[in-house]
Amino acid sequence: MEMTAHVEPVPAEATFRGIQLPADAALSRLDDWDLLTELLDRTREILRADTAAVLLLDYSSGQLIATAAAGLEEEVSQGVRIPAGQGFAGRIAAGQKPVILDHVDHTTVLNPILRNKGIQSMMGVPMMAGGRVIGVMHVGSLAPRQFTSRDIELLQLAADGAAAAVRSMTARADRAAVTAVQRSLVPSALPVVAGAEMAARYVPGSGVAGGDWYDVFSLPSGELCMVMGDVAGSGLPAAIIMGRMRSALRAYALETPDPAEVLHRLDRKMRHFEPDALATVLYAVIDPGLDVMRLCLAGHFPPVIARPGQPAELARAAGGLMIGVAAGARRPVTTVPIPPGTLVCLYTDGLIERPGEPIDEGLARLCQAVTVQFAEAASSAVMGALVGSEHARDDIALLMFRRSVPPDLPGIATAAEADADG
């Protein structure tokens, strides 16, 4: 083997690894796309290529969208889109394997920009995150060239770095958006209702959460409505569906006084416009005198009811089918009496579910934790007993309603109320 006389160059892997380190540290300073462009510049340099580009897969359209480029900026500025499975980049994404093109022509490359640029040879690799293809990184050469398996390895290293950076950017952007959506949708303040008090808790899950919501509003009739819902899935898509469900439900609540009809219309709307969405919803309407609650469940856990002098129990309400499955039977409506002092606790599964534990155990724990007291104190007690200091993976939503005890009925007041009454 021939000995090289010149100084051994820095191994290319080290250069790529080097950029993954600044990638994390620099995230806070560098604009997201500057970072990708920097990575592409480096890739082009190391592989001695003329162009380098990243296309990201848009799941809703199934298209690869040119997102960052070096030496091939027009791909990004002209918004190139390649259907997955077609053309050079599309084949890489669909096959999840590197592709080398020694000779570029219209049979192998779909995008005219690459051909017009005079690119002769190309190679590209998939960008993977969490076992899924999230995009493609490719480089091109203006002179005919045979890329080697070593070149592929180096490009894959760069693509892995880019995938990690994109994943973290997307996660951060998603989290920020989910938080913004949730803030805009969960009531910032609960309505003040004479003769009742309410409290709520909302804790986003430690994963990318986003599908739980609650709502409280009054109707022109003077009735008070409470909603607790949980959209399947996570992240921004779930949060957006949650927003649509919330406003659709409000609209139907104005139109019809029957809780089952409200959920029926909501279900029909969801199955037509969001056929992939699944959700559970609890909808309760309390009469203006606060004496009874009409309750309708669409696959949701029944509320826990605590009446003065009695242990808390799950509301004995027949369940109805969750939203998004089928045009099934009408959901039953149960009338639940709420005498003065009664506490009604609405919640989502995140509060009671524990890995590997049957839900009845979680429900029993919740019933034990709900005791007749002010709504705010009851919420704290429930969160303390069921959540403690562990950060749940799933969203947790909790809404507590309590019918106050009139001063002329001190016999069933809590200790605190009795004190307050003097």
Added chain:
Amino acid sequence: MAETGFPIRMVRGVPVVTAPEEIDIANAHGLRTALLNAAAHGHGTLVVDLGRTRFCDTAGVHALVGAHNRAQAEGSQVLLVITGAAVLRIFAITGLDRVIPNFASLDEALAAAAS
């Protein structure tokens, strides 16, 4: 830690997915993928055997109902084998026990698949 494997086998010409003992948010995505793969194997009915499943949370339920909805859209069906009380409970709460055909044994499900 929940299992991630979801074996698919053909029994009397029907793809049967055996669900693990526990299905939760950690492996629900794997179940979803297995159900998609299994649906691609057969030409119609798919059986999900939850016979040894003693715990299934809402994420698992969502994976199953997703497969049911897909099957309905394609004119086929998903049949469930459910024996565990806790699994029956979550299916009752979500109302799915009245929508997705479910059986107390694999034999009964296969008999229904053949009819």
